[in-house]
Amino acid sequence: MPVFRISGAKPVASGTPNLFLDAVEAEAAAARLGEGRVECCTLDKVYFNKDNIMQPSKRAIDELSRTPQRMTPDVAVPVFCIDGLQVEDKGTGDSSLPLFFSRSELLEFAKKCMEKPEARVMVTDLSVVVQNMVQGPAGLLRGARFFPSEASLKYV
Numbered sequence: 001m002p003v004f005r006i007s008g009a010k011p012v013a014s015g016t017p018n019l020f021l022d023a024v025e026a027e028a029a030a031a032r033l034g035e036g037r038v039e040c041c042t043l044d045k046v047y048f049n050k051d052n053i054m055q056p057s058k059r060a061i062d063e064l065s066r067t068p069q070r071m072t073p074d075v076a077v078p079v080f081c082i083d084g085l086q087v088e089d090k091g092t093g094d095s096s097l098p099l100f101f102s103r104s105e106l107l108e109f110a111k112k113c114m115e116k117p118e119a120r121v122m123v124t125d126l127s128v129v130v131q132n133m134v135q136g137p138a139g140l141l142r143g144a145r146f147f148p149s150e151a152s153l154k155y156v
Contacts, residue, residue, distance in 0.1 A: 001043040001146040002156050003054070006036045017055035019046055021077070021101050023155035025057060040156050043146070047130060054126070056101070057149070063103035064123060071124035079129055079146075080106045083120045085113075087145070096145040099129060105149055 004026035006018050020026035026038045046052050056077045064078045080103045086095045100106035103121060110117035129144055 002040050002148055002152050003043050003046060004152075004155075005039050005041050005046060005052075006030045006033065007039050017053045019052045019054040020057075021054070021060070021149070021152070022057035023152055025055065029055075060101055060103070067103055067121055067123045069120075069122040071122055072128050075123055075125045077101075077126035078103075078123050079126050080121060080123050081144075082106065082110050082114075082117050083122055085110055085117070085120075094143070096143045098147055099144045100147045100149075102149050105147070109147070 004020045004023045006020075006026060006029060017029070020029065020038075023038065023040075030036050030038050047054075054077055060078045060080075063080070064075060067078075067080065069083075078101070080100045081097055085098060087098050088095050098106070098109065100109070103123070106121065107117055133144060
């Protein structure tokens with residue numbers, strides 16, 4: 001899963017994000033700082049470093065306000081899924097829950113395989129998903145798979 005890190009910049013105020021899910025927003029933040037550059041890295045390489053602060057995309061924050069079904073009450077980094085939507089890996093036959101960092105991209109994906117998916121969209125926080133993937137309990141989120149945004153893939 002690609003994320004975008006501002007590197008080479010001097011630390012600024014505590015609590016300032018240095019990881020972004022949207023490359024364009026990372027570029028804008030680097031420009032505001034006046035130094036540093038945006039590097040692409042993967043979520044697994046930076047997530048567990050407590051010095052990193054992740055900024056969800058503005059689009060995801062806007063979509064969060066339009067998603068009433070929440071798997072957890074507090075959502076800082078929204079991750080969207082559809083209740084009951086599973087995908088199967090053609091090579092292994094393993095089933096997984098597709099997770100998107102954009103509600104609209106999730107719906108675009110889901111409309112190809114189900115009718116009226118809008119009513120079934122749910123949101124949770126990235127930290128909840130990661131905790132379930134790493135520690136359990138073994139359940140729906142344990143077999144989750146992230147789908148990066150189209151924009152981040154184009155940037156990479």
